[in-house]
Amino acid sequence: MAALRLALVQMAVGSNKLENVKRACQLVKDAASKGANLVALPECFNSPYGTQYFKEYSESVPGPTTELLSQVAKECKIYLVGGSIPESENGKLFNTCSVFSPSGDMIGKYRKMHLFDIDVPGKIRFQESEVLQPGNKLLTFTLGNCKIGIGICYDIRFAELAQIYAAEGCHLLIYPGAFNMTTGPLHWELLQRARALDNQLYVAAVSPARDDKGTYVAWGHSTLIGPWGDVVATTEHSEETIFANIDMSQVNEVRQNIPISKQKRWDVYTRPSICDHHEKSDRSKKTKDCSGYDIDVNKHVD
Ligand SMILES: O=C(O)CCC(=O)C(=O)O
Secondary structure, three states: OOOEEEEEEEOOOOOOHHHHHHHHHHHHHHHHHOOOOEEEOOOOOOOOOOHHHHHHHOEOOOOHHHHHHHHHHHHHOOEEEOOOEEEEEOOEEEEEEEEEOOOOOEEEEEEOOOOOEEEEOOOEEEEHHHOOOOOOEEEEEEEOOEEEEEOOHHHHHOHHHHHHHHHOOOOEEEEEOOOEOOOHHHHHHHHHHHHHHHHOOEEEEEOOOOOOOOOOOEOOOOEEEOOOOOEEEEOOOOOEEEEEEEOHHHHHHHHHHOOHHHOOOOOOOOHHHHHHHHHHHOOOOOHHHHOOOOOEEEEEEO
């Protein structure tokens, strides 16, 4: 296939759901017309971001929003990572990313696995778990020779998730996200570079544009990090789409030059010894927590 050209759409999100989705589709078309064959939208792109909005804006997946995403993916003949939207299923709510192939088929959906529950006194308190349920399945898909894994925002803080995707053979991780003005400046890029460097792969994170008057003010700065830990493309906080090519030779090169995945000392740091330590430090936890990487992966190969 042709070179993989990624577009990260840092779009402005307002309070009108249909307008948000139409805007997203228009920006996806613009990105495709400029040569992108893989386009990603931000976290919570059809709704303002906040626990008070999730129920009102939620819908089923597949549903009205994903139908429009499917149409635009098909019309533009691109792969589309549909950011995330509040999803409802049987009375439960999830923060869900759906991914589409160039034929408009939904490859799969990924539900945010680590819910964003933080409390930084005087700065920010956010408790997604008050209204959302966590997902428990990974999602990968393959485009040419590039395997891609999906996470959502807070998921990027969990090195284990990225490590599992790397072990599954991923070369690029895409995190629709919406960091904030407290954690964004210090952590957003650092976390992306950390995940990229640990796993020697590309990491993309795509945010909504900043709305200073919104109830949640996003940090913006959508970014692509390369497998050497370098910033390949980035932006400030206004609405903008950034473009970059994914160069698989960079992934192969760094993995050959610095072969850390073959140098791991699993004989020393095996999961059971982590579990022993974990159990000693918290006797109330069940050993079930330490059952290893026994996790469901939805796979799609093109
Ligand atoms: O981890 C953070 O600091 C921000 C996470 C976040 O905004 C999210 O999960 O939506």
